[in-house]
Amino acid sequence: MDSFISSQFMPPKIPFMAKRQIQQQLRASALSLGCLLATASASSFANTASTSNLTGFQAERLAQTADERPPEISIETKREILRQASAIASNMNPSQAQRTAWIEIAIAYGDIGEVESARQLLQKVPRGLEPADHSFFIHHYVDRISELAPAYAAIGDVETATALIADAIAIISDSQAIRTTLGRSVHDSFIDALRGEATGELAKAYGSMKQASVAQAGLSTLTDLAKDNIRNEYQRSSALSKIVSAYGQLNEPAIASEGIDQISELAKKTDATWLQSNIAKAYFQIGNQGAAYPWLKAVTLSDSSVYLEDAVKLYGQMNNKQLAEQQLLALLPKAEKIERPSDKVRGLSEVAIAFHTLGNRDKAQQVVNLISLTASTELNPAEFILTLPHLANLYQQLELPLKQQETIDRLYTEFVETEHPTQKVFLFMLLCRLYPQVDNEAAPKYQNALLDYARRALTSADQAEFLGLVAAAVSQRGETEVALQITDEISQIIMTYPAEGNGGLGSGWGFPMMAKVYTDIEDTQLAQQKLQQLTALAQETFGKPNGDIQDFIISAYLKLISEDDKTELHPGLF
Structure with missing residues (x-):
C-alpha cells in the first residue's frame, strides 16, 4: 500500500484544483476535491433531498430547519452585495478571470431586474x-x-x-x-x-x-x-x-x-x-423515452464501462419499470465482466442504484453483495481504501446506514493507524469529505481527530489548508458556529505567517474554504461582514490584487443571493 499511494501522491501536499472548476462548484455549494477518488455519480444523488436518504446529524438538522427558512433578502441588500462584488472585480488585474467575474455579476444584476447595471458590466467585456x-x-x-x-x-x-x-x-x-x-x-x-x-x-x-x-x-x-x-x-x-x-x-x-x-x-x-x-x-x-430506447440499446453494445454506466443510469429513470428491470438484468453479467476491479465496482454500483430507484430493493441488495465480494477479493489493499468513499456514498444512496457508518469507520481506523505521511494526508482528505455522513455518536471523535491532525501540520500553510478542509466539512454538516471558530483560527495563522512557503498562504486552500464556510451562514448580514473581513485579509496578506482569491470571494458574494436554498444539507462533502 505504501508504494502504491506514495507513487500517486507525492509530496504530501493538497493539489490545488483548477480555480475555475472550484469556483463553479462553489457556486453550487458543492466544492470538489478533484484529486480524490470520484464518488457516486451526480445522477445517483438525484433523490438525496429526501430526509430518508440523510443520516445522523443531517436528517436531524434538516428536520429542524424545514420550517425555519431565512427571511427573503431585500432588494437593497442584494444591490449592496453586488456592489461589493463589483468593487472586488474592479480591483482585479485585466484577465479572463476578471471578464468572467463581470459576466457572473451582470447575470446576478439581471436576476434582480437591474438590467441597465447588468448591461454596463457586460460592456466591459x-x-x-x-x-x-x-x-x-x-x-x-x-x-x-x-x-x-x-x-x-x-x-x-x-x-x-x-x-x-x-x-x-x-x-x-x-x-x-x-x-x-x-x-x-x-x-x-x-x-x-x-x-x-x-x-x-x-x-x-x-x-x-x-x-x-x-x-x-x-x-x-x-x-x-x-x-x-x-x-x-x-x-x-x-x-x-x-x-x-x-x-x-x-x-x-x-x-x-x-x-x-x-x-x-x-x-x-x-x-x-x-x-x-x-x-x-x-x-x-x-421526456421522450420511447425515442431514447433504441439509442440506449445501441449504447449497451459498447465495451466501455463508462457508456455502460450511462445506459444503466438512464434505465433507472425509465417509466416502464418492467422493461427497465429486464434490461438491467441483461446488463448485469456485462458489468460483472468488467476487467478492471475498480471500474467493476463502479459499474455494479450504478446497477444497484438503478434497481433501488426502480423500487426493487431485493435485487439492489443482491448487487450490493456482488460489490462487497468484488471489493474484498479483487481489489488490492490500496485500491480497497481508495474505494471506501465511493462505497460510503453508495450505501447512503441505498439507505443502508449501518454499512455506511461501518465503511467510514474502516477509513477512520486506517487514518489513525497509518504512520506514512503521504497516506496520512490522503486519508485525512477522504475523511473530511465523508465527515457530513458520520452519525451523531461518532462525530465528536472524528472532529477532534481531524482538527488535531490539521493543527499539527508541519507548515503554517498546510495548517491553514487542512483547517480549511475541516471547517468546510463541519459547515457542510450544519455546525456553523464551530466552523466559524475554525475560520477565525485560520485567519490568525495567515496574519501571523503571511508570506511563508511558495507563493504565500493564498496559494493554498485557506481563503477558498473560508469563503465556502461564509456562504453557509444563514444570517446574510453576518456573512457579508465575514466576506468583507476576508477581502481585507487578502489585501493585507498580498499587498496587491490576487486574482484567485478575488474569484472565490466574488463567487461567495453571488452565492449569498442565489436562488439555491442555503439550508440544504448535501449528502457528500464539497
Whole structure:
C-alpha cells in the first residue's frame, strides 16, 4: 500500500484544483476535491433531498430547519452585495478571470431586474478578437463569447447575444479566415479540431439560453456547420454530441425534438458511442423515452464501462419499470465482466442504484453483495481504501446506514493507524469529505481527530489548508458556529505567517474554504461582514490584487443571493 499511494501522491501536499472548476462548484455549494477518488455519480444523488436518504446529524438538522427558512433578502441588500462584488472585480488585474467575474455579476444584476447595471458590466467585456486570442488558436475568443452571449440573452438582449455568436460562427466556418486570424498556415486537420471544439462551445451557449426558438435556429446552423465543414469523423461526432446535448437543455420539448431527430438521422451513419449516448440522454431530458430506447440499446453494445454506466443510469429513470428491470438484468453479467476491479465496482454500483430507484430493493441488495465480494477479493489493499468513499456514498444512496457508518469507520481506523505521511494526508482528505455522513455518536471523535491532525501540520500553510478542509466539512454538516471558530483560527495563522512557503498562504486552500464556510451562514448580514473581513485579509496578506482569491470571494458574494436554498444539507462533502 505504501508504494502504491506514495507513487500517486507525492509530496504530501493538497493539489490545488483548477480555480475555475472550484469556483463553479462553489457556486453550487458543492466544492470538489478533484484529486480524490470520484464518488457516486451526480445522477445517483438525484433523490438525496429526501430526509430518508440523510443520516445522523443531517436528517436531524434538516428536520429542524424545514420550517425555519431565512427571511427573503431585500432588494437593497442584494444591490449592496453586488456592489461589493463589483468593487472586488474592479480591483482585479485585466484577465479572463476578471471578464468572467463581470459576466457572473451582470447575470446576478439581471436576476434582480437591474438590467441597465447588468448591461454596463457586460460592456466591459471585449466582444471581438484580441491579439492575445490569436496565439491560443481562437479558443479564448470562443470561450468568451460562449459566456458572454448567454449573459446578454439572460437580461433580454437576444439581438446582441445572437449577433455575438453569429460573428464567431462566421470566423470558424471560414478556413481562410481562421488562417488569417492565426497569421500562419495550418493543416486542415488542425482547422477541423479547432472548428469541432468551437462548435461544441457555441452549442453550449445556445443550450443555456431560455429562448428556445432562438437557440434552435442557432443550433441548426451549427449542425449544418458540423455536417458540412468538419471532415474528421471523430471531430464531427464530438461536435454533434455537444449540439444534441444543448437541444436536450431547451425548455420547449417540441422544438428540441426536431433538432434531436435531425442529429439522430446523422448519427445512423456513424458508430460513435458518445454521440449515441448523448442522443439517448437528450431524448430522456425532453421526456421522450420511447425515442431514447433504441439509442440506449445501441449504447449497451459498447465495451466501455463508462457508456455502460450511462445506459444503466438512464434505465433507472425509465417509466416502464418492467422493461427497465429486464434490461438491467441483461446488463448485469456485462458489468460483472468488467476487467478492471475498480471500474467493476463502479459499474455494479450504478446497477444497484438503478434497481433501488426502480423500487426493487431485493435485487439492489443482491448487487450490493456482488460489490462487497468484488471489493474484498479483487481489489488490492490500496485500491480497497481508495474505494471506501465511493462505497460510503453508495450505501447512503441505498439507505443502508449501518454499512455506511461501518465503511467510514474502516477509513477512520486506517487514518489513525497509518504512520506514512503521504497516506496520512490522503486519508485525512477522504475523511473530511465523508465527515457530513458520520452519525451523531461518532462525530465528536472524528472532529477532534481531524482538527488535531490539521493543527499539527508541519507548515503554517498546510495548517491553514487542512483547517480549511475541516471547517468546510463541519459547515457542510450544519455546525456553523464551530466552523466559524475554525475560520477565525485560520485567519490568525495567515496574519501571523503571511508570506511563508511558495507563493504565500493564498496559494493554498485557506481563503477558498473560508469563503465556502461564509456562504453557509444563514444570517446574510453576518456573512457579508465575514466576506468583507476576508477581502481585507487578502489585501493585507498580498499587498496587491490576487486574482484567485478575488474569484472565490466574488463567487461567495453571488452565492449569498442565489436562488439555491442555503439550508440544504448535501449528502457528500464539497
